[in-house]
Amino acid sequence: MRGIKLEGHKDLTKDKKILIVDKPKYVYIPLICNNEEDIDIRIRKGSIVSVGSILAMDKKSNMPIHSSISGRVVDFVDKYCYTGNVVKTIQIENDFKDTKVKVTDLKEIDKYTKKEFLNILKECGIKGMGGANFPTYIKYDTKTRIKHLIINAVECEPYITADYRIVIDHAKEIIETIDAIMTINKIEHAYIAIKKNNKDIIKVLDNYLSIYPRIKIVLVPNIYPMGWERKLVNYILHKDYNMLPIELDAVVNNVSTIYAIYNALKYKMPITSRLVTIVGDGLKKGTNVDVKIGQDISEVLDILGHKKRDLLFISGGPMMGKTIEDENFVVTGNVNAILLIKNDDIDLSSTCLRCGKCTNICPAKLSPIMIKENINNVEELEKLNTLKCIECGLCSYICPAKILLREYVIRAKKNVRGE
Numbered sequence: 001m002r003g004i005k006l007e008g009h010k011d012l013t014k015d016k017k018i019l020i021v022d023k024p025k026y027v028y029i030p031l032i033c034n035n036e037e038d039i040d041i042r043i044r045k046g047s048i049v050s051v052g053s054i055l056a057m058d059k060k061s062n063m064p065i066h067s068s069i070s071g072r073v074v075d076f077v078d079k080y081c082y083t084g085n086v087v088k089t090i091q092i093e094n095d096f097k098d099t100k101v102k103v104t105d106l107k108e109i110d111k112y113t114k115k116e117f118l119n120i121l122k123e124c125g126i127k128g129m130g131g132a133n134f135p136t137y138i139k140y141d142t143k144t145r146i147k148h149l150i151i152n153a154v155e156c157e158p159y160i161t162a163d164y165r166i167v168i169d170h171a172k173e174i175i176e177t178i179d180a181i182m183t184i185n186k187i188e189h190a191y192i193a194i195k196k197n198n199k200d201i202i203k204v205l206d207n208y209l210s211i212y213p214r215i216k217i218v219l220v221p222n223i224y225p226m227g228w229e230r231k232l233v234n235y236i237l238h239k240d241y242n243m244l245p246i247e248l249d250a251v252v253n254n255v256s257t258i259y260a261i262y263n264a265l266k267y268k269m270p271i272t273s274r275l276v277t278i279v280g281d282g283l284k285k286g287t288n289v290d291v292k293i294g295q296d297i298s299e300v301l302d303i304l305g306h307k308k309r310d311l312l313f314i315s316g317g318p319m320m321g322k323t324i325e326d327e328n329f330v331v332t333g334n335v336n337a338i339l340l341i342k343n344d345d346i347d348l349s350s351t352c353l354r355c356g357k358c359t360n361i362c363p364a365k366l367s368p369i370m371i372k373e374n375i376n377n378v379e380e381l382e383k384l385n386t387l388k389c390i391e392c393g394l395c396s397y398i399c400p401a402k403i404l405l406r407e408y409v410i411r412a413k414k415n416v417r418g419e
């Protein structure tokens with residue numbers, strides 16, 4: 001199996017007390033959609049909003065974008081987001097009353113019909129919290145009978161422990177939600193995928209699984225990128241899919257997404273906050289932080305005692321994360337980590353040694369060095385299957401010449417798409 005054992009550095013944060021930073025003066029709710037025509041803004045400057053108020057509709061996914069605090073809409077402001085791009089945001093001033101939108105017709109979480117379940121996921125704006133930000137209801141809105149539910153709790157990137165904390169702190173709710181999803185969707189098998197060295201999680205889940213025999217733990221090898229959906233599905237079902245896991249009658253959800261589904265089913269509450277692992281140079285301490293969606297991360301860094309300003313900010317893990325140029329960026333539902341790295345740790349590219357390591361390690365079976373060398377030849381890039389790159393970063397990690405191959409392949413993908 002292609003992959004590599006990485007130093008996890010999980011002990012830096014996994015058992016540290018969670019820092020709750022849920023009273024920001026302002027939040028900046030990002031309108032991350034493809035372009036402005038895709039957004040139908042439902043508020044104006046001066047509008048009064050509650051926690052869970054609909055601010056806008058994403059017309060493409062037909063899903064609402066919610067307020068994470070109660071207060072008053074102040075302005076529309078440009079901010080950096082996890083993609084490293086500047087996006088338009090709705091700035092809301094907190095009234096600190098925490099007024100919530102009133103909800104009706106709540107049921108026990110396993111008593112909803114499939115139609116109601118899909119509507120709740122859509123209306124609560126539930127999207128994948130493991131990175132892809134894909135609308136969750138779409139995965140379940142299928143005519144195919146779903147037979148396998150795979151819960152991805154692998155968290156294979158170094159440093160990140162946000163999913164770990166969610167499982168440790170909310171194991172009961174997570175198991176209940178998996179069981180409810182199985183009942184509502186008539187799913188036969190559920191597998192919670194965990195790295196085999198993650199003994200704490202196994203112990204916590206074992207406390208509940210004796211009364212939920214339909215749900216199994218699957219222990220996976222401690223290698224990167226074991227949490228890659230394609231690799232995980234192959235490991236559990238022993239088959240490959242072409243485009244999506246549903247081809248194998250399977251749905252895959254990240255474990256933090258399962259907890260978001262719990263809040264949606266139990267309280268009809270959208271994602272208004274999330275755990276973010278914040279760790280790296282220049283911090284007095286790294287830990288998991290409970291941050292409001294739309295919160296400006298520079299405020300959180302100040303609370304964590306961050307002093308140095310000449311650092312590189314990475315949204316996500318060191319392998320797949322994206323560099324953010326400015327620390328004034330805002331948290332979205334899929335930001336699971338923020339790493340701070342000294343700029344001088346980044347080495348500039350040098351000459352290829354022709355060792356072949358990047359090609360041997362690539363889980364997508366690509367030749368990153370060939371892609372780099374053909375970066376402006378779109379025809380050749382297509383032959384090299386460039387678009388199959390999952391941006392895992394293993395090629396950059398393994399390269400003895402410290403060539404930033406992943407960045408070249410990302411650029412090559414843009415060239416193929418004509419961006």
Ligand code: SF4
Nearest residue numbers: 362389390392393395
């Ligand atoms: S080419 Fe893409 S998929 Fe292959 S190792 Fe590099 S980043 Fe990962």
Ligand code: SF4
Nearest residue numbers: 352353355356358399
């Ligand atoms: S790993 Fe680095 S040095 Fe080795 S072939 Fe790939 S690009 Fe060249």
